[in-house]
Amino acid sequence: MRLDVVSIFPEYLAPLDLSLIGKARRDGLLDLAVHDLRDFAHDRHRTVDDTPYGGGAGMVMKPGPWAEALDHVVTQGRSRDNSAVDAVPTLIIPGPGGEPFTQQIARELADEPWLAFACGRYEGIDERVYEWAGERMPVRVLSLGDYVLNGGEVAVLAMVEAIARLLPGVIGNAESLIEESHEDGLLEYPVYTKPAEWDGRAVPEVLLGGNHQAIAKWRHEQRIQRTAARRPDLLPPAAATGGLAELEER
Ligand code: 6GU
Numbered sequence: 001m002r003l004d005v006v007s008i009f010p011e012y013l014a015p016l017d018l019s020l021i022g023k024a025r026r027d028g029l030l031d032l033a034v035h036d037l038r039d040f041a042h043d044r045h046r047t048v049d050d051t052p053y054g055g056g057a058g059m060v061m062k063p064g065p066w067a068e069a070l071d072h073v074v075t076q077g078r079s080r081d082n083s084a085v086d087a088v089p090t091l092i093i094p095g096p097g098g099e100p101f102t103q104q105i106a107r108e109l110a111d112e113p114w115l116a117f118a119c120g121r122y123e124g125i126d127e128r129v130y131e132w133a134g135e136r137m138p139v140r141v142l143s144l145g146d147y148v149l150n151g152g153e154v155a156v157l158a159m160v161e162a163i164a165r166l167l168p169g170v171i172g173n174a175e176s177l178i179e180e181s182h183e184d185g186l187l188e189y190p191v192y193t194k195p196a197e198w199d200g201r202a203v204p205e206v207l208l209g210g211n212h213q214a215i216a217k218w219r220h221e222q223r224i225q226r227t228a229a230r231r232p233d234l235l236p237p238a239a240a241t242g243g244l245a246e247l248e249e250r
Contacts, residue, residue: 001112001167002081003032004073004089005156006066007119008048010034012153021161024170031081032160037061040068049122058123066118066129073116074137088137089116094155095124096148098141101159103182105142109159110166117159119152185234187227189219221248 013034024030038046049059133139144155181188192203206218
């Protein structure tokens, strides 16, 4: 998979050299390039922002540098991996006004051969960039959740990690991908390791015996109870309104 990230703070993306994502890059599973938006601003101060038309607080990112940067990403990406002359990435623009980024969307994006990420800062990117890009490539505006970050960089770190770990070969133990929160709509069950008693707290008895059927049943119940307590919105309506026992039967 090819990934391009455009940002005015390329150093913010340095963690993508680390851990499993860094290893996937070194193993050739991920081809990731970070681009500095200021390289596409040509005045003496490399200006990428200006005051908003209509007034209001803060600054807005200028359209010109964005169009040049995205043109560069597309042209360079095509030559870099002898892809088709008309290949384009799916462009992801992170922002608090976007569609919620979910495990389902991470799975969809993990099937794409080429993704580009546009990190906005300040009050946002000139709206015409969304139109311009939408005429050239698929565009998705995605949000991490209902809170505000200073820019898209942290969101890109989160999204790239969520997407890249789904690629074949990135995570050694493929089973660990299946038994996870959000993969089947329930939160994960609690886990324990040695010692069997710590700080006067015992590991649940059922986990110490070798009854795998009993363990599976206990874990399933724990997942439902935990989801009901923390994320009732994830449960089917009947379960959220008291029919938990019925769900646990399934
Ligand atoms: Cl994707 N970007 C920004 N700037 N703020 C956010 C966000 C994204 N998701 C939640 N808050």
